Amino acid sequence: MAGFFYKLKRMKKRWWVLIGVGLVILIMILANLLNPNRNAKMVMVEEAKRGDIIETVSGPGTVKAKSEVSISTYVLSRVIDIAVEEGQEVKKGELLVQLDDTQYREEVVRASAGVRSAEAALEIAERQLVEGRETFDRQRSLYEDGLISKAEYDRSLTTYSSLETAYRQALSNLEQARALLVAAQDNLSKTRYTSPIDGVVTRINVEEGEVVVPGTMNIAGTEMMVISNMGVMEVEAEID
Structure with missing residues (x-):
């Protein structure tokens, strides 16, 4: 008889354990069903606006x-x-x-001397032209008055024309000499x-x-x- 009551007591304890476990599971299920945030997800909301889309690429380059x-x-x-x-x-x-710059300094010196020489030659040609003009004017006046021959007048005209040509040549030579000086100075500047x-x-x-x-x-x-x-x-x- 004692053995029967002992087995009955153990069976009661087992049922209480099963009932307790079942209650815990039931409570967890009900809590999950009744929780409104069980499936909620975090969402970031921003105002839509125009912008640049930046894409990063890579490749060899310099x-x-x-x-x-x-x-x-x-x-x-x-x-x-x-x-x-x-x-x-x-x-x-x-x-x-x-x-x-040795060579180019020497060229500047020579070109400068050329300009001075051309200036002196032009000065002489200009003076001779003035004197020749005066002589020609006198000869023309004498010819018009019939005091000299046509041949003498022609020689005077030829001389004056030659002086004009010499003056124009002297002027051209001076312009060329100055151009050479400018070029020489330019070359000298290009050594630095x-x-x-x-x-x-x-x-x-x-x-x-x-x-x-x-x-x-x-x-x-x-x-x-x-x-x-x-x-x-x-x-x-x-x-x-």
Whole structure:
């Protein structure tokens, strides 16, 4: 009899355990069903507006200055001084390259002497022309008065015409001499190269002692260096 009551007691405990577990599960189900936010999701709301769509791409390419100035020679000479280095910042007007100017200084001296000589020759021709004009006017007056022959008058006219021609030639010679002087001075100025812009020396292509040659219609002259304005850059890239 005692064994029967013991088994009955154990069966009661098991049922209470099962009932308890069932109640817990029922409460969880009801709580889930009664929760209004069980399926809620976080949503960000913004006002619609016009904008840029940015897409990132990649590819091989190069970055370089948008503005570059090539410093090339305009005269045949030899480099005697490179005043800057690659990567150096320079200001507008700063010395970059000095070429040997010996030959061009001598040309300026000769051209200056030529101008002085032509000026002196023109002065003489002008004086002779004035004197010749006076002589011709007298001879013409005498001829008109019948005091000299036609042959004498013609000789006077020929002499005066020759003086006019000599004066015009002297004037032309002076103009040519002055043009030669201007050209010589221009060539001399082209032996000294300064930076035309504020920038950076990005490339030097010559060495001191090297002979540089000017360009022609079909052949480019010696590019001595490149100055770049690094304030504005541009990219050249290959994009698939």
